[in-house]
Amino acid sequence: MASVESQVTPAANATPIPLWLLAEVTYRCPLQCAYCSNPIAFARYRNELETDEWLSVLDQARAMGAVQLGISGGEPLLRKDLETIVGHARELGFYSNLLTSGVGLDETRLGELKRAGLDHIQISFQADSSGPSDEIAGGHHFSTKERMAQAIKAHDYPMVFNVVMHRRNLDRVDSILQLAWDLGADYVELANTQYHGWAYHNRAALMPTREQIRRAEAITQHWREKVGNRMQIYFVGSDYYDETAKPCMNGWGTTFLGVAPDGRAMPCHGAAELPIELPSVREERLQAIWEDSHAFNVFRGHDWQPEPCRSCELLHSCHGGCRCQALLLAGDAWATDPVCPKSPLHERVVREVEAADERKNEFPLVMRTVKNSRSLS
Amino acid sequence: MNGDVRIWLSAGMRLQWEAAQSAYVMLYPEGMIKLNGPAGEILSRCDGRTVDGLIADLQQAFPSADLTADVITFLEEANTKGWLRTTEGDDDG
Ligand code: SF4
Numbered sequence: 003m004a005s006v007e008s009q010v011t012p013a014a015n016a017t018p019i020p021l022w023l024l025a026e027v028t029y030r031c032p033l034q035c036a037y038c039s040n041p042i043a044f045a046r047y048r049n050e051l052e053t054d055e056w057l058s059v060l061d062q063a064r065a066m067g068a069v070q071l072g073i074s075g076g077e078p079l080l081r082k083d084l085e086t087i088v089g090h091a092r093e094l095g096f097y098s099n100l101l102t103s104g105v106g107l108d109e110t111r112l113g114e115l116k117r118a119g120l121d122h123i124q125i126s127f128q129a130d131s132s133g134p135s136d137e138i139a140g141g142h143h144f145s146t147k148e149r150m151a152q153a154i155k156a157h158d159y160p161m162v163f164n165v166v167m168h169r170r171n172l173d174r175v176d177s178i179l180q181l182a183w184d185l186g187a188d189y190v191e192l193a194n195t196q197y198h199g200w201a202y203h204n205r206a207a208l209m210p211t212r213e214q215i216r217r218a219e220a221i222t223q224h225w226r227e228k229v230g231n232r233m234q235i236y237f238v239g240s241d242y243y244d245e246t247a248k249p250c251m252n253g254w255g256t257t258f259l260g261v262a263p264d265g266r267a268m269p270c271h272g273a274a275e276l277p278i279e280l281p282s283v284r285e286e287r288l289q290a291i292w293e294d295s296h297a298f299n300v301f302r303g304h305d306w307q308p309e310p311c312r313s314c315e316l317l318h319s320c321h322g323g324c325r326c327q328a329l330l331l332a333g334d335a336w337a338t339d340p341v342c343p344k345s346p347l348h349e350r351v352v353r354e355v356e357a358a359d360e361r362k363n364e365f366p367l368v369m370r371t372v373k374n375s376r377s378l379s
Numbered sequence: 380m381n382g383d384v385r386i387w388l389s390a391g392m393r394l395q396w397e398a399a400q401s402a403y404v405m406l407y408p409e410g411m412i413k414l415n416g417p418a419g420e421i422l423s424r425c426d427g428r429t430v431d432g433l434i435a436d437l438q439q440a441f442p443s444a445d446l447t448a449d450v451i452t453f454l455e456e457a458n459t460k461g462w463l464r465t466t467e468g469d470d471d472g
Pocket residue numbers: 003031032033034035037038039040075076077103126139370
């Protein structure tokens with residue numbers, strides 16, 4: 003699931019505050035999205051944090067100034083204690099966001115979450131109808147999602163309608179937006195695939211042509227003009243195609259603190275794939291993790307940067323790009339993100355994009371299943 | 380914006396004082412805006428009272444200058460950004 007924590011602006015103070023806490027409460031999920039951003043090894047995460055441990059994470063983070071709470075997964079609804087976690091978050095003064103596929107939701111739970119103080123729900127869709135949805139996510143969940151989106155609005159939640167965009171659904175953007183509109187979405191996030199995790203494995207099947215992206219953007223623009231403020235539509239580009247390095251996490255260790263299901267603290271969504279030891283909330287206080295751990299300091303600030311970033315005038319806005327992507331594409335987590343045209347390895351990205359333009363036959367998808375997770379990790 | 384219009388924060392928006400940032404912040408789905416002093420003072424009074432009532436109250440708290448024009452400009456801007464719910468345009472407004 004994509005996230006938009008970049009909208010949380012970091013404080014200008016000297017001491018950074020983890021304003022955005024992401025609680026990945028479980029990696030279990032009834033869906034098998036071929037673009038899933040969970041670690042390839044998700045099936046090896048046993049030993050989920052207990053309710054009390056999550057409550058303590060919330061206490062500690064809130065005391066440090068965290069204010070936005072994302073509850074995601076996997077499918078967070080698989081945790082039976084979700085209502086307890088949400089209730090505690092509300093008491094502490096968090097603004098809580100549930101990031102869900104909608105599968106596992108029902109009227110009763112929606113009511114309970116509302117009473118517990120949940121502020122907002124982001125529901126993910128895969129396409130505008132069941133065929134293409136099932137193809138990318140496995141199973142048959144489309145009609146459940148539709149019903150749940152209606153119920154979310156009936157319970158008066160602000161609703162973000164999120165769709166990860168790729169080769170197989172970009173041409174459907176018009177009917178996807180129609181669906182979002184019919185369901186009463188307040189915000190729509192059309193998030194082009196980031197090629198990490200499972201999506202990296204599925205690059206050949208998921209990468210669109212440049213023309214597909216151009217068309218989808220134009221159609222999105224028409225919709226914006228038509229609906230105005232009543233439904234805010236974000237089209238989040240893909241850095242492969244935009245040819246600019248993304249400001250990873252607003253700067254490492256400045257804003258974002260993620261906690262994996264087993265309690266490992268993560269400075270970015272993909273940190274589990276990086277060659278760094280992740281500290282655990284089971285062993286250390288969150289404040290010590292945030293301030294002193296190697297993981298949160300290794301890419302903090304700009305002193306570690308290599309050339310060409312070190313002397314680049316854009317360093318303070320892009321921070322040299324994504325570390326996970328540097329590892330995947332350059333084989334070195336310290337390298338300049340190869341999506342940047344100034345990277346000596348940029349050619350590798352260009353080749354992928356050109357290959358996607360020329361591709362005639364479609365590639366099969368490697369689904370995010372427990373079996374595939376075990377065999378790939 | 381007329382003086383008898385009532386104003387609230389929009390659904391899904393939450394305003395709260397954050398000690399860690401020494402500021403009021405506006406919270407909304409997956410985002411946050413840190414407010415400066417005057418913005419915080421105005422928005423924390425958007426609780427269903429009228430524009431006139433809000434201005435009178437602010438004027439009492441900060442008596443030194445006439446705030447009317449500034450407050451109305453700010454409220455109109457906040458309204459365009461979708462932060463506010465008002466009775467403007469309602470029959471009973
Ligand atoms: S499989 Fe799909 S629904 Fe489940 S966590 Fe991954 S992206 Fe989200």
